[in-house]
Amino acid sequence: MTSSDMEYLTIALPKGKLFEPSVKLLAELGYTAEGLSENSRKLVIVNETKKIKFIITKTADLPTYVEYGAADIGIIGKDVLLEEAKHVYELVDLKFGYCRLMVAVPQALKQEKFSDYAHMRVATKYPNIAERFFHSMGIQVEIIKLNGSIELAPMVGLAEMIVDIVETGRTLKENQLIEVAQIEPATARFIANRVSFKMKFDRINQLTKDLQELVTRGGVK
Numbered sequence: 093m094t095s096s097d098m099e100y101l102t103i104a105l106p107k108g109k110l111f112e113p114s115v116k117l118l119a120e121l122g123y124t125a126e127g128l129s130e131n132s133r134k135l136v137i138v139n140e141t142k143k144i145k146f147i148i149t150k151t152a153d154l155p156t157y158v159e160y161g162a163a164d165i166g167i168i169g170k171d172v173l174l175e176e177a178k179h180v181y182e183l184v185d186l187k188f189g190y191c192r193l194m195v196a197v198p199q200a201l202k203q204e205k206f207s208d209y210a211h212m213r214v215a216t217k218y219p220n221i222a223e224r225f226f227h228s229m230g231i232q233v234e235i236i237k238l239n240g241s242i243e244l245a246p247m248v249g250l251a252e253m254i255v256d257i258v259e260t261g262r263t264l265k266e267n268q269l270i271e272v273a274q275i276e277p278a279t280a281r282f283i284a285n286r287v288s289f290k291m292k293f294d295r296i297n298q299l300t301k302d303l304q305e306l307v308t309r310g311g312v313k
């Protein structure tokens with residue numbers, strides 16, 4: 093780490109659904125920067141007074157920035173952490189961004205036993221999670237990696253099943269899919285680079301404690 097790296101605390105935030113609640117949570121603890129908003133196109137935003145640098149990443153790439161130390165800390169969904177399986181410390185469950193990973197199929201393809209799904213094609217944005225899940229069930233399937241609109245795949249015959257996240261259940265319902273297995277629930281997590289955690293222990297440990305306390309009090313109202 094250079095002395096300039098040591099001077100700043102670099103915080104990675106993901107674009108998308110978790111951005112706004114993450115900014116609000118950090119702002120509550122005084123971690124702010126002018127121009128840090130969803131509408132900005134800037135990818136690095138610095139608060140010189142507080143020596144904080146925010147970097148804005150694509151959701152799936154965030155753990156990579158933290159693993160390599162391009163960011164000291166970050167906020168990301170547990171679903172992405174499970175999929176990317178990077179070597180980072182997971183410090184606080186921030187309790188927002190709740191969703192769950194599950195398996196769904198069109199009503200017409202629902203099977204009696206889970207083992208009857210063997211050899212089907214599974215469309216997903218989470219190929220590693222899907223692979224691990226079906227492997228743990230002792231079922232061999234073909235995983236097809238997609239980048240979004242996963243529910244479309246069974247409707248057009250690309251796959252028979254999907255592994256995706258569900259929040260309200262509305263997308264499943266509107267596309268005539270039913271959940272047939274739960275994999276894991278997911279919420280936003282506060283993570284840290286392993287070297288940064290030691291080198292910038294005081295700052296990261298303080299923020300960890302403050303976040304934990306804020307979450308225990310019920311988060312940002």
Ligand SMILES: Nc1ncnc2c1ncn2[C@@H]1O[C@H](COP(=O)(O)OP(=O)(O)OP(=O)(O)O)[C@@H](O)[C@H]1O
Nearest residue numbers: 107108109110151169170171172189190191240259
């Ligand atoms: N209904 C939901 N849909 C998607 N993500 C949700 C939902 N509820 C909570 N989340 C959480 O928000 C995170 C970010 O979701 P978002 O849709 O912004 O992802 P993304 O991969 O950046 O999307 P895109 O591929 O459209 O850029 C998810 O990884 C998950 O942890």
Ligand SMILES: O=P(O)(O)OC[C@H]1O[C@H](OP(=O)(O)OP(=O)(O)O)[C@H](O)[C@@H]1O
Nearest residue numbers: 240241242256257258259260261262263
């Ligand atoms: O249960 P619901 O409340 O309907 O939410 C779940 C949907 O939201 C996510 O998609 P997203 O909006 O992120 O778009 P994507 O398909 O492009 O990833 C997810 O992949 C589901 O499609």
